[in-house]
Amino acid sequence: MAPDYGKTFAHWRAKAADPWRDYTNHPFVEGLRDGSLPRRAFLHYLVQDYVFLVHFARAWSLGVVKSEALDEMKVCSATVDALVNHEMALHVQTCAAEGIDEQTLFDATEASENLAYTRYVLDAGHQGDFLDLMAALAPCVMGYGEIGLRLARDKNPDTPYADWINTYADPDYQSLCTSVGTMIDDAVARRIGDLATSPRADVLQNRFTTATALEIGFWQMGLRCQ
Numbered sequence: 001m002a003p004d005y006g007k008t009f010a011h012w013r014a015k016a017a018d019p020w021r022d023y024t025n026h027p028f029v030e031g032l033r034d035g036s037l038p039r040r041a042f043l044h045y046l047v048q049d050y051v052f053l054v055h056f057a058r059a060w061s062l063g064v065v066k067s068e069a070l071d072e073m074k075v076c077s078a079t080v081d082a083l084v085n086h087e088m089a090l091h092v093q094t095c096a097a098e099g100i101d102e103q104t105l106f107d108a109t110e111a112s113e114n115l116a117y118t119r120y121v122l123d124a125g126h127q128g129d130f131l132d133l134m135a136a137l138a139p140c141v142m143g144y145g146e147i148g149l150r151l152a153r154d155k156n157p158d159t160p161y162a163d164w165i166n167t168y169a170d171p172d173y174q175s176l177c178t179s180v181g182t183m184i185d186d187a188v189a190r191r192i193g194d195l196a197t198s199p200r201a202d203v204l205q206n207r208f209t210t211a212t213a214l215e216i217g218f219w220q221m222g223l224r225c226q
């Protein structure tokens with residue numbers, strides 16, 4: 001059963017069922033679970049993901065700018081902190097052990113899939129309002145939460161990717177997913193009332209489904225380097 005990250009997320013996820021399945025069950029994810037993912041592909045992904053998180057932190061910072069309530073500001077700023085000061089530590093430590101320092105990570109050239117995804121999300125926030133931004137950001141946060149929980153349960157005990165899996169199965173990451181989900185539910189209620197009957201429902205769904213498709217592209221980018 002999928003974890004409970006709020007009713008808006010559950011609604012968006014159900015309406016993007018096929019891409020959501022392809023994102024959260026991608027062969028890259030299966031390779032993390034059973035340990036068959038080539039190390040080169042993992043490191044290539046991790047370097048790109050560090051840069052991804054830099055730009056995602058910018059997008060969550062835009063969430064602070066677009067907030068209309070204190071709880072929205074608190075969750076957005078806490079998410080920036082979680083990305084920059086916690087999640088990225090996984091990337092920095094894993095890469096340091098392979099001789100790649102943080103400046104090299106920061107300066108890495110972005111793959112086009114990375115560029116497409118992060119700038120899509122930033123544009124959703126610049127062009128639209130807080131809800132457009134949240135619909136584009138949700139697949140990133142919640143998808144990895146869901147993947148982390150499932151892989152923690154089903155992983156091959158010998159997988160070398162346990163640190164990665166534990167980062168996203170960790171109670172701190174899970175509670176971030178829950179607080180983002182609750183905050184999005186409140187933000188939807190505050191701005192448009194009932195999501196399903198709102199005239200904005202299709203556009204918001206499209207943002208969520210597009211971001212989910214861009215997550216699939218990101219895994220594909222990782223697999224290209226074997």
Ligand SMILES: Cc1ncc(CN)c(N)n1
Pocket residue numbers: 049052053087139140141144215218
């Ligand atoms: C591409 C991607 N998507 C989601 C996450 C989880 N924050 C991530 N680190 N990277």
